[in-house]
Amino acid sequence: MMMNQSFVTELNRFSDHYIKPYIVQWEAAGEYPQELHSMAGSEGILRLGHSDKDSLFRDTDSAVALVETLTAGGSQGLAMGLASYLVSLSALHQHNDGRFDAVIEQVLDGDATISLAITEPQAGSDIAAITTQAVPSAQQDEFLITGEKSYICGGLHANYFVVLAKYGDRATGQQEMGLFLVEREPGTVSGERIPTLGWQCLDVSSVRLEMARGRLIAGSQACFGTLKMMLKKERINLAVMANSDARSLLDDSLIFAHKRQVHGAPLHNKQAILHHLAEMQLQISATSALVAQSVAALREERLTDEAACVTKVNATRALDLVSSLGVQIFGARGCERGYLPERVFRDAKILSLGGGTTEVLQNIIGKSLIHSLTK
Structure with a gap:
């Protein structure tokens, strides 16, 4: 797919006007304004200049240009905050049968943010040590998820999380790993900021899930x-x-x-x-x-x-x-x-x-x- 030059032009303009003049201030303050997401959404930045989702998720070059430009124009923390949504949404898009359309559109419009929640305090990179548990709820196709995730980028402000958790496979009864989409709701999702060496303008945080409602994105057969x-x-x-x-x-x-x-x-x-x-x-x-x-x-x-x-x-x-x-x-x-x-x-x-x-x-x-x- 050829690089969308009009997107690159708009991306550079966006960085020059709305990021570069303020990044030192945001780094000192410890956060960038969340309004940047809605601004980037309204100007088509988060859609990489595309009108349809299939083209967006196939456009590797524009995704790379987004990460590269945001890093050069601001900081790694800013780039992680504004551009990491593409990794999380790729899972939803891959397994989308219409269930995740509304969430994908909200994030691309800048009306919501999404974070990847894999790492746990005691597990680090050891996925086998994950303890977050998902149990079926009374609602069909819904799970209740409990556990703690750590070092989650954008975790304090995210509206949605892609969560790795263990669950009992309904067919086999065995404990399996799955990816779940969790929406932040009062009383079920909380967290605290983790002070870090770098990425000063990004809220890196813990995320605690207490019977948080989740939908299965990828089950045992497709999770890994x-x-x-x-x-x-x-x-x-x-x-x-x-x-x-x-x-x-x-x-x-x-x-x-x-x-x-x-x-x-x-x-x-x-x-x-x-x-x-x-x-x-x-x-x-x-x-x-x-x-x-x-x-x-x-x-x-x-x-x-x-x-x-x-x-x-x-x-x-x-x-x-x-x-x-x-x-x-x-x-x-x-x-x-x-x-x-x-x-x-x-x-x-x-x-x-x-x-x-x-x-x-x-x-x-x-x-x-x-x-x-x-x-």
Whole structure:
């Protein structure tokens, strides 16, 4: 599918007018205005410029452009807040038989927000350790869900959650895993903000479910396939964020090294600074090629779990190094709140944890390599 250029133009305009001038203020305040969702919805940003849902969910390039532009124009936290809905909605769209149309439309219009609620305090990346339980209610096709989720992006404000929980299969009676759509209702969904190192303008929170009503999205037969699809998309989004942040920081570092005077000459006259800038470019060039390769594979529905993991690990490692060098180039100013190097340095660490830690992804990569020997 060709990139919708009118969408890209509108997206850049939206970022320039409604995000870039305010991001430092929002980071300091600890939140961005929730009205941004309705603004993005009313201007067609959340629909990626499409009028029909099928085209929207097939448009990988515009989805990547959304994540990339929001990161470059603001912060990772802002990008997670405004763009992560696509991963959650992809599950609803994949299993939609008309039951989820209203929710999908609300989110795309910016009238509601949706968050992915998988991680639990005691489980981390260990899905087998999930304890959240869903039991059938008296209402047909409805479950009552109880449990606690942790580190949920946008969890304090979300109207809907895609929740991973255990449930008793009606046919077999066995405990199975399922994905459920839960709507926030008074008395059944609560939570508290979790202060985090980075993503300062995003409400990362715990979410407690107490007999919360939920509808089954994907049952035991389809749950893990759907979850793997969502995680692949999330990992590529995180890689795109890492690469976008690295590019932005290199651009700022180049300008600073050119303008900053040291002993009567530009900072870039120092060989060490040139080497830092060169290393940043080397990291970004390699990661950009890998991200582009994985985005193409995702577009063509041939992206493997291993490739998604390789891309995400490489992109976040590159950002770790680029963010450290950026702070070094800026010196004391690189540690000052309100400047890009300081924000990227803090945000970078979260990217190496989200979507599966580097170590978890290395396990997936290693097992895939061993499995290739036994085919």
